[in-house]
Structure formats: C-alpha cells, structure tokens
Amino acid sequence: PNIASVANSELLRLVVRREELREALATVNPRAAKNRTLTTLERDSLAAEHTAAKTALDAVEATLLARGFAKKSKRKNDSNGIVCAVGAVVAQAVLAYFASEPGVAVLRRLAKLNIHPTSTQSDAQSLAGKTFVLTGSLPSLSRTEAADLIRAAGGSVSSSVSRKTDYVVAGAEAGSKLDTAKELGVAVLDEAGLRELLSGEAAAETQIDPTVVAPAQGEFF
Numbered sequence: 001p002n003i004a005s006v007a008n009s010e011l012l013r014l015v016v017r018r019e020e021l022r023e024a025l026a027t028v029n030p031r032a033a034k035n036r037t038l039t040t041l042e043r044d045s046l047a048a049e050h051t052a053a054k055t056a057l058d059a060v061e062a063t064l065l066a067r068g069f070a071k072k073s074k075r076k077n078d079s080n081g082i083v084c085a086v087g088a089v090v091a092q093a094v095l096a097y098f099a100s101e102p103g104v105a106v107l108r109r110l111a112k113l114n115i116h117p118t119s120t121q122s123d124a125q126s127l128a129g130k131t132f133v134l135t136g137s138l139p140s141l142s143r144t145e146a147a148d149l150i151r152a153a154g155g156s157v158s159s160s161v162s163r164k165t166d167y168v169v170a171g172a173e174a175g176s177k178l179d180t181a182k183e184l185g186v187a188v189l190d191e192a193g194l195r196e197l198l199s200g201e202a203a204a205e206t207q208i209d210p211t212v213v214a215p216a217q218g219e220f221f
Helices: 003-007 010-027 040-066 088-099 101-112 143-152 176-184 191-198
Strands: 070-072 082-084 131-135 156-158 167-170 187-189
Touching: 003 088, 003 101, 010 040, 010 088, 040 070, 040 082, 088 101, 131 143, 131 176, 143 156, 143 191, 167 176, 167 191, 176 187, 187 191
Parallel strands: 131 156, 131 167, 167 187
Antiparallel strands: 070 082
8 A cells, every 4th residue: 555565575585584494395206316316314394394385375375365465376276376466576676675774864864854655556455334425526537537546445435415325526516416425424535635545544533514614616625
C-alpha cells in the first residue's frame, strides 16, 4: 500500500528465502551425484536436512500462494512449482536498496517533506462488504474511475441511497442523494476520505458535514 511497506516487505523476504531454500535443497540432496561417495551416516544426516528444508520451502510457498504473490506454474514438469510476482534477484535488490544508506536517506527525506507515496491499488478486498453511492463531481476522479477503484477493493457501488448504504462519496454540485444520506445518517466522504479508505488507512470515522460549507462551482468540500 505504501513505500514503507515495500522497504520492509515480508513478501519480498519470502521470495528471497524461497530461493535460499531451493539452493539448500540442491546442496543437501543425498541422491545428488556429488554426495554418492559419502558414508551412510553422512547421507542420513543430509536426508534429515533435506526433509527440514523441503518442509520449510513448502511453508514459504504456501504463504506466497495464499497472499496472492505467487501462482501455480502451468508448465508441465516445471521443477519451480510456483511462479512468484517478482524473482529473487529483484526482491533482493529492492530490499538491499532500502536497507542501504542511500535508500534510508530517501525514505527519511520523503518523510521530512511529508511525501507519502502510496499504491494506486488498495490492499485486496479492503472494502469488502461495503456499499457506496457516488454523487456530484469529484476533483480528480470521474465517477467511473471512483467506482472501479471501489470495486477493485471489494466494495460495491449502488445508484441509490438506503439504510444499507455504508458511504456516500459526495463532490461538487451533489444532488438529492446527499440529502438522503443526511436524513438516514449515512457517512459522507469527500474524495480524500475515499482515498484514505482505499489506501487501508483508518478513515472509517472520517466524515464531512455538507452543511458546513456549500460547494461553489469547481470547488470541493
């Protein structure tokens, strides 16, 4: 959802860990040609290490699949098993950069300037089960764009306001839907409030009172 999450990404670390475990499996495989000259005791020890590494690898891959950061490979006889969203080299490079002095300096500078880069897509299903109604003109989003963002986050968009409506997103020249929302006590958000919800921030309590300032042409409240 934001650049700080990328810098400390558990998913990227799992991708790197997966590659480490895959390399370990090849090294401790008791059936590998290079290990055939080992004693039975040594091979038994390797077999135990191999089993432990395989168990750890399965757990890492299961987590990546469950989090939607990997998918099953469609290639027949593919030894990789899964395909991650990014490869281990890229994952390691990103983590290394943000852990480096220049990377830390960039994050510190952005924070000092109050710049907080965020994703254009919300965390999956962050608005699941929520119903929205759009009314008026938003400053930077068309109604279609706003509706697409809401649906991508798991929410639904309705054309009318009812007691089942969770949020009304109101812009300039909002119509009767805004009046109905006020009458029913439905939470009313501006575009900024909607973006906060989409970014996963705690904006559920963020509401605006449309009676405070009447929007003029081209303005937003």
